[in-house]
Amino acid sequence: MIDPDRIQVLHDGPARKGRYVLYWMQASQRADGNHALEYAVERANELNQPVLAGFGLTDDFPDANLRHYAFMLAGLARTRDDLQRRGVKLIVRLGRPDEVALDLAGDASLLVCDCGYLRVQREWRETAAVRADCPVHQVESDVIVPVETASDHEEYSAATLRRKVHKHLDRFLQPLPPVPARRDSLHLRVGGEDLSDVDALLRKLKIDPSVKPVREFPGGINHARERLREFLARKLDDYADRRNDPSLDLQSHLSPYLHFGQISPLEIALAVRSARTAPPQAVEAFLEQLIVRRELGMNFCHFNPRYDRYESAVPDWARRSLARCARDRRPAIYSGEQLERAETADEYWNAAQREMLTTGKMHNYMRMYWGKKILEWTASPEEAFRVALHLNNKYELDGRDPNSFAGVAWCFGKHDRPWTRRKVFGTIRYMNAAGLVRKFDMDAYVEGIGTRE
Ligand SMILES: Cc1cc2nc3c(=O)[nH]c(=O)nc-3n(C[C@H](O)[C@H](O)[C@H](O)COP(=O)(O)OP(=O)(O)OC[C@H]3O[C@@H](n4cnc5c(N)ncnc54)[C@H](O)[C@@H]3O)c2cc1C
Numbered sequence: 001m002i003d004p005d006r007i008q009v010l011h012d013g014p015a016r017k018g019r020y021v022l023y024w025m026q027a028s029q030r031a032d033g034n035h036a037l038e039y040a041v042e043r044a045n046e047l048n049q050p051v052l053a054g055f056g057l058t059d060d061f062p063d064a065n066l067r068h069y070a071f072m073l074a075g076l077a078r079t080r081d082d083l084q085r086r087g088v089k090l091i092v093r094l095g096r097p098d099e100v101a102l103d104l105a106g107d108a109s110l111l112v113c114d115c116g117y118l119r120v121q122r123e124w125r126e127t128a129a130v131r132a133d134c135p136v137h138q139v140e141s142d143v144i145v146p147v148e149t150a151s152d153h154e155e156y157s158a159a160t161l162r163r164k165v166h167k168h169l170d171r172f173l174q175p176l177p178p179v180p181a182r183r184d185s186l187h188l189r190v191g192g193e194d195l196s197d198v199d200a201l202l203r204k205l206k207i208d209p210s211v212k213p214v215r216e217f218p219g220g221i222n223h224a225r226e227r228l229r230e231f232l233a234r235k236l237d238d239y240a241d242r243r244n245d246p247s248l249d250l251q252s253h254l255s256p257y258l259h260f261g262q263i264s265p266l267e268i269a270l271a272v273r274s275a276r277t278a279p280p281q282a283v284e285a286f287l288e289q290l291i292v293r294r295e296l297g298m299n300f301c302h303f304n305p306r307y308d309r310y311e312s313a314v315p316d317w318a319r320r321s322l323a324r325c326a327r328d329r330r331p332a333i334y335s336g337e338q339l340e341r342a343e344t345a346d347e348y349w350n351a352a353q354r355e356m357l358t359t360g361k362m363h364n365y366m367r368m369y370w371g372k373k374i375l376e377w378t379a380s381p382e383e384a385f386r387v388a389l390h391l392n393n394k395y396e397l398d399g400r401d402p403n404s405f406a407g408v409a410w411c412f413g414k415h416d417r418p419w420t421r422r423k424v425f426g427t428i429r430y431m432n433a434a435g436l437v438r439k440f441d442m443d444a445y446v447e448g449i450g451t452r453e
Helices: 035-047 066-085 097-105 119-131 158-166 198-204 221-242 255-259 265-273 280-303 316-324 336-340 347-359 364-376 381-395 402-411 433-439 442-452
Strands: 007-011 020-024 051-057 089-094 108-113 136-139
Touching: 007 119, 020 035, 020 097, 035 051, 035 108, 035 136, 051 097, 066 089, 066 198, 066 221, 089 097, 097 108, 097 119, 108 119, 119 136, 158 280, 221 255, 221 265, 221 280, 265 280, 280 402, 316 381, 336 381, 347 364, 347 381, 347 442, 364 381, 364 402, 381 402, 433 442
Parallel strands: 020 051, 020 108, 051 089, 108 136
Antiparallel strands: 007 136
């Protein structure tokens, strides 16, 4: 039984007489730990019908390129196999996701969709809800606490969201056992793309081929679970105290898998919470990032649909303070291209940029430094915001995520507070290379990036 707070009826009415319940899978690209899928199976069992899963493969997703699509399709191929074992056929079709869903919904009794928080994802769902002839139910499965249960407005900071999320944790941190499907859809004759040859499918898409797939992060829930196992065995104990050190590899590396919905945040949270030998402060520190910080990004994009514009993403106090520094002399000005090619005079920044270019994932602490320096080295904060978002979303495998917009906006004061006034930064929190060197072995970090290239 799925908690009713996860469900929103987007198009009301009794189930129509169709051939199947359609699970329109778009954000939660997995067969396990997926509330939308389990809800679809429950409803299909009540109707004595099978579940058909459908995915719309658009080559028009903002900022997505070969790197992202290769990762996503590898994951989808694995998900197709996992769904098949549960008696659910996955149909992948080229086209706008809402149109693909509407087409498949032509024979459906009920359309169940999952929930991504970006504008484009919301627009797809709205179109499908208005135009579908059958009822449309949305189920939120990529958060621990549904966004509107946690809060009814855009939160000021993690501190203001934390209490609201924590109050619901016992209710939502509940295992989600798979519901056996009474009828299977494997025999249904519904045409779609062939996922067994991902390279051939990639060639059909009109996408930017210049950003190459990365070896370090193969897509798929099996690889996500390997990362999770490694994190529990080798990294969690030190997570609270040492994860910020970029020369140590103590992050979980789960963000690309979370971004594409290839693993459920619930599965990760339950596994970490039940790690018996881990220090309690390590478990707490990790759950703070995975739940409070991550869901703050969802809260931001959900309640602020202009999350990608400087004027609306960056708080008033920060924009006013930065505007007062407009004429301050910058220590250097780099063009977007110089930044992209990692051609600055700062070897730590260049290493971080190269880490992102080559591995598709920059260390969290370096992301903060990276964004702050772009602000310092660009002619205006508006330009800095644009460049940082563009580079982040082009190269990070976990880019184009609510956390991408929240993370970049954070560098400009979002979810933070005013600090001591300085040149260029005004009262925005400041970071510098001396701080990195004081805290961490930065030579080891730079050397480590060299060996990964
Ligand atoms: C400028 C900037 C840009 C960012 N861009 C992105 C992005 O494009 N995509 C993205 O997912 N995250 C982004 N972040 C947040 C954070 O850096 C990444 O989530 C984290 O580095 C992912 O690595 P991990 O999974 O190994 O993290 P871990 O430390 O292992 O954390 C586990 C999970 O907790 C969540 N988390 C961890 N740190 C944060 C954080 N600071 N804010 C919100 N959630 C967090 C993530 O979901 C992460 O997967 C950005 C941060 C900044 C400052």
